[in-house]
Amino acid sequence: ALGLPVSVETSPTLGYLSAATRDSLEEKWLQIDLGETYPIDEIRLVAAESDAFEVVGGRGNPCLMMVELSEDSAFAGPVWQQRAGGGELLGYPGGCADILQASGYRARYLRIVTKELWSRERQRVFALAEVQVYSGGKNVALGKRVTAKDITDKPTSTGWAPEFVVDGFSSKYRLIEYPQYLDLLGQRAALQRERDSLNELRASKVRSTSLVLGYGGASLGAIAIFGCGSMLVRQRNVRRRAVANLREQIARDLHDDIGSNLGGIVLLSQMGSRHYGDAQAREDFAEIKDAAEETLQSMQDIVWLIGRGGVGLRDLVARMRAATEVIIGDTTLSLKVDPPDFSDYELSLFFRRHLFFAFKEVLNNVRKHAAATEVEVKIAIDRDNLTFEIRDDGVGFDPERAIGHGNGLGNLERRAQRLNGTCRIQSSPGEGARIFFEAPLQSHSK
Structure with missing residues (x-):
């Protein structure tokens, strides 16, 4: 298969992302107004591809969805329908579009209704990178008005918005038509042949130059x-x-x-x-x-x-917030960053690695072992240190007996030592737990 026809121009957007739900059978819908009635030949659905935890691995593409065409915006009159999704080995058409043939059905409105959603850490979302609707060889959906049942609460600057599903981009690159794509593939092959020829010519000149330098080595x-x-x-x-x-x-x-x-x-x-x-x-x-x-x-x-x-302090804290929401899941969560706004500067890979994995270690211990109903997470930044403190109201444990029993507490102390920081663990059976971790920023900034 040729895959998606794309250019080398990177995408400024990711596509459409719905609000999350815990019900896999909750219907989500996306509707496009084409502006006028067209004979529809073909519909192409491009799955969203992103590192965002909600959709990574194709999780935003529904297990099953219904694609509908109508001349009525309420879809009350005659409607063309076709099922999509769920037929691919991976559950989504990775690297390819899901293509539906409409055989010239006349319609002004297209609607996509989900029937079943994949789960991601007990959250389910509907996401698409692009919807293309072809009539007479032209994508008549490009730039048209899009409405949806709901949308993510993430800001538009993160790349998600209903209008981004008809902007001409996949989640990674600009989409182009197949004739142009084939021309680009041909040009690429010609450039590769030219590059090989130039490399051979360069090698020949290097050999010749080496001989000249051999004779004139003393003067050089x-x-x-x-x-x-x-x-x-x-x-x-x-x-x-x-x-x-x-x-x-x-x-x-x-x-x-x-x-x-x-x-x-x-x-x-x-x-x-x-x-x-x-x-x-x-x-x-x-x-x-x-x-x-x-x-x-x-x-x-x-x-x-x-x-x-060039990953900085703000990016690290944002990653910590996202990890907290994913790992803690259904448990009642209080998450605070103090101060909410702070200066940004680049951090070393060494610092980011040890601090972030220490943070996740604590969260995973809470999820797996604490049986907590409430979790409180505080992240504090001052001129000298980054600190995180995680409390839970779970079953608690004896810190002296717990270290070395596969729960990662020894790792926490080792990571603190490598960062020239401190780690304090306070807990007792039946009394919940408090983990305090502090590391100096200045010695690890770039």
Whole structure:
């Protein structure tokens, strides 16, 4: 398959994202007013692709949805309908559009109604990157008016809005037509052949130049010594850029290959846990889903850590807030950042890694072991330190006996030591727990 026809222009938007629900059968809908009646030939649905925890791994694409066409905005008259979603191996058409043939049905309005949603940490959303509606070879949905049952409470600046589902972009790149796409593929092949020819010519010139330098080596010795310093500086800069490029490439490979496979395992195991007849098999599928989902989230965190240069304090705190909401889930949560607005500056990978994983370690312990009904999270930033404090009203434990029993408390203390920080654990059986973690900022800023 050719996949999505895209250019190299990156997308400024992600698409449409609904408000979250806990009911997989709650109907969500998205409606496009084409402005006038057209004979509709084809409809293309492009799945949203993003690291956002609600939709990662294709989770925003519904298990099942109904695509409808009508000349009536209320869809009260004759309606064309076709089912979509749920037929792909991974649960969503990763890298391709879901294409529906409408055979010239005349309509002004298109509506997409979800019938079943995938889950993500007990949250379910409806998301699409783009909807294309073709009539006579032209996408007549581009830039048209879009309405929806509900929308996410995330600001438009995050890339989600109803109008972004008809802006001509997937979640990653600008969408183009297949003839233009095929032309670009042909141009790319020609450029690759030209590059290979130029590389061969360069190699030939290098061999010739080496012979000349061999004869004139004595006269060039002084110049070589003079230029040695600047050459070393350039080489150091080149190596630094190469390391940064390699880090970004590894992050992309993790996201595109391993992330896609883990997302597929989650979706397949979720299907098995719902539809397989044997109770033990359903339970096993559910365990596989939970393990794959947790691994997928951990991999997304690693991609975030290694794949971006220039990550600052604000980005780290935003990631901590998002992780709190995902991990704590249904438990009553109080989350406070003090002060709400603070100065931003770049932090080292070393600091971000140890502090963020320490923070997640505490949250996961609360979720798995505390049986808490209320959790309070405070993140404090001052000129010298970043501090987090997590309290719960759960079953509590004896800190002296708990360390070393697979609950990560020893890891917390080791991470604090590596950051030249402090970690204090206060708890007793039946009295809940309080974890305090503080690390100095200045020695780890860039």
